[in-house]
Amino acid sequence: MATLKAEGLTKRFGGLTAVRDVGFEARPGEILSIIGPNGAGKTTVFNLLTGFLRPDEGSASLDGKPLAGLSPEARCEAGLVRTFQIVQPFKGLSVLDNVVMGAMLRAGSVKAARIVAHRVLEELDMLSLLDTPAGSLPIGDRKRLEMAKALATGPKVLLLDEVMGGLIPVEVKRMIAFIKALRDRGLTVVVIEHHMSAVMQLSDQILVLQNGQPIATGTPAEISRNPVVLAAYLGPNFALAGEAAC
Ligand SMILES: Nc1ncnc2c1ncn2[C@@H]1O[C@H](COP(=O)(O)OP(=O)(O)O)[C@@H](O)[C@H]1O
Numbered sequence: 001m002a003t004l005k006a007e008g009l010t011k012r013f014g015g016l017t018a019v020r021d022v023g024f025e026a027r028p029g030e031i032l033s034i035i036g037p038n039g040a041g042k043t044t045v046f047n048l049l050t051g052f053l054r055p056d057e058g059s060a061s062l063d064g065k066p067l068a069g070l071s072p073e074a075r076c077e078a079g080l081v082r083t084f085q086i087v088q089p090f091k092g093l094s095v096l097d098n099v100v101m102g103a104m105l106r107a108g109s110v111k112a113a114r115i116v117a118h119r120v121l122e123e124l125d126m127l128s129l130l131d132t133p134a135g136s137l138p139i140g141d142r143k144r145l146e147m148a149k150a151l152a153t154g155p156k157v158l159l160l161d162e163v164m165g166g167l168i169p170v171e172v173k174r175m176i177a178f179i180k181a182l183r184d185r186g187l188t189v190v191v192i193e194h195h196m197s198a199v200m201q202l203s204d205q206i207l208v209l210q211n212g213q214p215i216a217t218g219t220p221a222e223i224s225r226n227p228v229v230l231a232a233y234l235g236p237n238f239a240l241a242g243e244a245a246c
């Protein structure tokens, strides 16, 4: 279990400030969602947290320990693990072998890693796909594989970048239940998601970004009636009750 804290994160690309003064605290057993229009800076926040990019200002810590200077691999070993918006499996490898690669981070042997990978794939209801080459999976299964690879590393904090994107409703429902189960297990979960019904069902806290800047934070009930968020992103007709019924 671990608390992920970000303070004043700022990232500039040339003249563009992609992320400006973003801060939050994500705690064990909680789901924090980051929402906002395309280009708002959401994925850049994940890149800053996981060490793929270096912030121009601000910092992040895991259980109070600064992450600055740690490589993405070292952050992964510390328990901070992400999925990618654009899924990146080893296409020629089987589903099982992709997940074994994730499990090798902590397992002492390939045999032990295979046991972990089997367990994770069973939880995700993917045992029928063990030998399927990752490159031939449809998008819904690729998203689940991305989740499996991340989970096999034994994370404490899981960062999920649009894992619902491209899923059909039954798959979304299954993913929501799965993420809730991870939260109930004590994982800290940070979700970037456009699927608003899922966001509203899952989140303990929501952080809204627009043009890199935080414009609101709050519970789903608060965010869904925040006039600034309705104007910037959700639209004037957004209603929590209607969404939750979908
Ligand atoms: N490596 C990069 N180099 C230059 N600009 C980038 C880079 N990564 C992201 N951006 C820009 O930063 C802004 C935020 O992008 P991103 O974080 O991907 O947004 P989101 O995930 O919210 O859609 C966009 O304008 C994007 O074009």
Ligand SMILES: [Mg+2]
Binding pocket: 042, 043, 044, 085
């Ligand atoms: Mg993105």
